[in-house]
Each structure stands twice: as structure tokens, then as C-alpha cells.
Amino acid sequence: MPKVLVSDKLSETAVRVFKERGVDVDYEPTLGKDKEKLLSVIGDYDGLAVRSATKAMAPVIEAGKKLKVIGRAGIGVDNIDIPAATAAGVVVMNTPYGNAITTAEHAIAMMFSMVRLIPQANASTHQGKWEKSAFMGTEVYGKTLGVIGCGNIGSIVADRAVGLKMRVVAYDPFLTEERAIKLGVEKADLDTLLSRADIVTVHTPLTDQTRNILSRNNLSKLKKGAFVINCARGGLLDEEALKDMLDEGHIAGAALDVFETEPATDHPLFGNPKVVATPHLGASTKEAQENVAIQIAEQMADYLVRGAVSNSLNSPSVTAEEAPRLKPFIALAEKLGAFAGQLTRTGLKKIEVIYEGDISELNLKPLTASAVAGVLKPMLSEVNIVNAPVIARERGVSIAETVRDDADAYDSIIRLKITSETQTRTVSGTLFGGAPRIVEIKGVDMEASFSPHMLYTTNEDKPGFIGALGRALGEAGMNIGTFNLGREDSGGGAIALVAVDEPISDDLLEKVRALPHVTQATALAF
């Protein structure tokens, strides 16, 4: 049974969902904060479920020798090293919608708290002071809200702001004009947004492109007296510049849910009467936490138990319905790849996967990735469906996918065409009774199933070869399971694919190579 570690404070409903779906689970909601402990235990787990407190960076991924999936019960994945996970073949998934409404509501709550000074007034009133004139606020009606990043959360914030009769200007390179019109927002470039906004709210992910998007320079482009909200990520905003501009009075107030360093227990902005702060509470409602915990547990269990992939940031999607249909084809693609990979000795240049017949209706991305993984596996140790396309690309191997509707004699065929520095090789296969079967090698028809140990030979089609090969195997005490032959023309090139019961020794291979008419002999393992 696969085993998952929950290392952050997810709703405990996740534990029930994992168990119901056949996954063993250790619930250790504070373990993720202890880096050393996490490193020492992660090797036991197939999956790691986190929120934002656990830093699933390269050392953790490297120590997770059995790790297959990291699940983020939430949206932001800046606490997960996705390139390192991809390189290690670990699927990374998140729950892109589960806490979006809650986070947008927090941004709106922060906006009102900030412009009406509610936390400050609350503290003062609880102290028995009645400072009615100390807390003069600002009305949002008719004001302009600048939304930087108008994706799931930004769109919900915009929608709520439109409901409050605010004008909304949005900057997002991926926001289409149609979507902007539908949302009732005006699309603008960043400079225009900054010059027009009374209140700016940022909702982009933290990436190399967005880091410091609210830089000192950009903050200085705001109108005097503007307000700033950050409920997305620390690091999007220059905190030092914000402090200076609050002190100078250029910025009237700020509402911050997130900080460059978290947990933030000591910060130059703490105690500033113009700042409203919360400890990364954007996603913290009962509803959102139930949503994301259930969803991530379902997704991770579906992957670990059934091979379904959803909401992955580094692997092609496979629905739970597709997974069982794809499974035998994934095995076929990988075995064909393994066959070709074991025969490719010189620089690999291109892998082309051709799908013919009914199979072309299926989700082909995972099949192509499996074929590529199969090809690369004999050359590299840790390669799988997740990292294979990236590894191939890094090594300058191009990947092509071709689809043809008709498939000659078979309902579905996968043809693999491998181009190396010296030659192009093809191998094709189909499913027979659900099991992978080779039907063509180098243009020669063949009928062979895969076995753990196989001998592949090419030879000139001359009398006596089959007997000589059988004798050589017999003399080595090698039991033959199946013996499959194919040839181009009588007397031309021929192929033998022999399933044997044990691994083929180098010694035996040399003997086979020395037989008359043999042009090549290779031991294959599947």
C-alpha cells in the first residue's frame, strides 16, 4: 500500500480520504517546519502532502528515494522545487481553485480593514478609549482598484470590487479583451494601472518574472495617497521601499497577508499604524481548508493507486477514467521504447512516436512520455514519464508525435522511429489480449510478446542458422521460451527474437556473435 506523509496542517479530513482510497498516511502537521526531521523520514514515503510551511526543496526531494508525488493543498507552489521534482520524476500537483474564493474574500476584507482602519480602531476601543476622531477612513465607492494578476483570485477580487461599485483596472499579460469585458474590468499596462489606481492589489504567483513587481520604482509611480494590498506572496513587493513611502506619506496604507520571510515574527513594518497585517491567513477558512485537503488527498491517491494525474504542474494529465484504458498502452509504449533504447548505441537524435488506429483517440501525451522514458532508461538510471521529455530536451533529442487514423491489420498500433547519428530504427507494437506485443522491427513483420530476458539477433537468411542458434543456447544450458523469426526477402536480412529463462551472459553473447551469418546479437531485458 502506498504511504503518504502529511507534513503541514491540512484538515484531518485528508487522512480519511487517503485511507478510503487505499493509501496509508502519517499525519504530522508540524513536521514540515523541522527540516532535519523531514530529511530523515521522507525516504519512507511515496507521497508528501504540504501547505506553505513545508519547504519541499531539492535536498528533501533527493532524500525522498521512494517519492512519487508532492501534493500542495493550496495554490502557490513556490515552496516546492519543481525542476528538482521533475528531474527526479516526482509529480507535483496543487488544488488551483479550492481556496481562491476564500483568498479573494481575504483581500477584500483587508482592503476594508485598511481604508477604514478597523484593526486599529478595534484595538483602541477594546482599551476603553473612544477615539472617534482618530480613525477617519476612505470610501471605496467610485475609487479605482488596480489588480495586478487577474487569474483565478484576481478575477474574483475584481468581480467583488465591481459589486462594490469600484472601477477596476487590471494588468495581466494573459487577460484577453473578451475576458476583461466579461469581468467588467479595463485592461491596462502596468504603468497605466499604477498611475490610475487608488488601491493596488497584487495576485500573481511568485516567479522570477514577478519577483519585486511592486519595486521601489513601481511603487513611486503610484498616486500620492494610494493604498497597497498584498495577499499573494512576499517577494512581490519591496518591503523596505514600502516602509519608506509610508513614512514619507506617498503611500497612505498597506494591507499585508504575506511576507518575504515567513513566519514573520519581527518586521520593520510591525507596529506601523498605517499597516494592517495578518499571518498568511488568505486561505484560512473552514470551507477552503476542507476543499483543498479533500481535493489533494483525492488527487494524490488517484495517482498513487490508479495512475491518474490531475492539476499537475510538471506532468501530462490523465483522468481517473482514462487511467485504466491508458495503462496497457503506457506499458506497450514503454516496452517499445526500451526495445529501441537497448539497441541504440550511438548518439540519439530524434524519437518519433506514430499512433495508428483507435489509439489516436486517446490522450497521447502520457504515451509519448512513456515511450521516451523507455528509450532513455537503458542509458540513464532515474527516468520516468515525468522527467523523460525534459531529459530528452536537455540532451538535444527531439520528440515528435504523429497520428494516423487507419491501422492496417490491427485496431491500434504504436510505431516508434528512433533516429541516431548512424541510423533510423523502427519498432511497432500492439496489444494482444491486453498484453504488449511486437508486430514489426525494422520493416520486418514479427509476432512476439515481451519477456524479461530476450536475445535479439540479425543475420543473413541462410540455411542452418536457426539450428546453430538453438544449439548454442542449448549448450549454454539456456531454456528457450519462445522463438520468433522474421525476414525481409528469402536470402535477405532476417531477425530472430528469442525469449529465454535467464539473463544472457556476455560469454554466450560472444558465442552467438561468432555463429556464421550473424550480423548482430544483443541481450535485451524488459
Ligand SMILES: NC(=O)C1=CN([C@@H]2O[C@H](COP(=O)(O)OP(=O)(O)OC[C@H]3O[C@@H](n4cnc5c(N)ncnc54)[C@H](O)[C@@H]3O)[C@@H](O)[C@H]2O)C=CC1
Ligand atoms: N495568501 C494566501 O493565503 C494565498 C495566496 N495565494 C497566492 O495567489 C497567487 C495567485 O493565485 P491564482 O489567482 O489562483 O493563480 P492564477 O494562476 O489563476 O493567476 C495568476 C495570474 O497572474 C498572471 N501573471 C503571471 N505573471 C504576471 C506578470 N508578470 N504580470 C502580471 N500578471 C501576471 C497570470 O497570467 C495569471 O492570470 C498564487 O500563486 C499564490 O501565490 C493563493 C492562495 C492563498
Ligand SMILES: O=C(O)C(=O)COP(=O)(O)O
Ligand atoms: O494556496 C496558497 O497559495 C496559499 O498561500 C495558502 O497557504 P497556506 O496553505 O495557508 O499555507
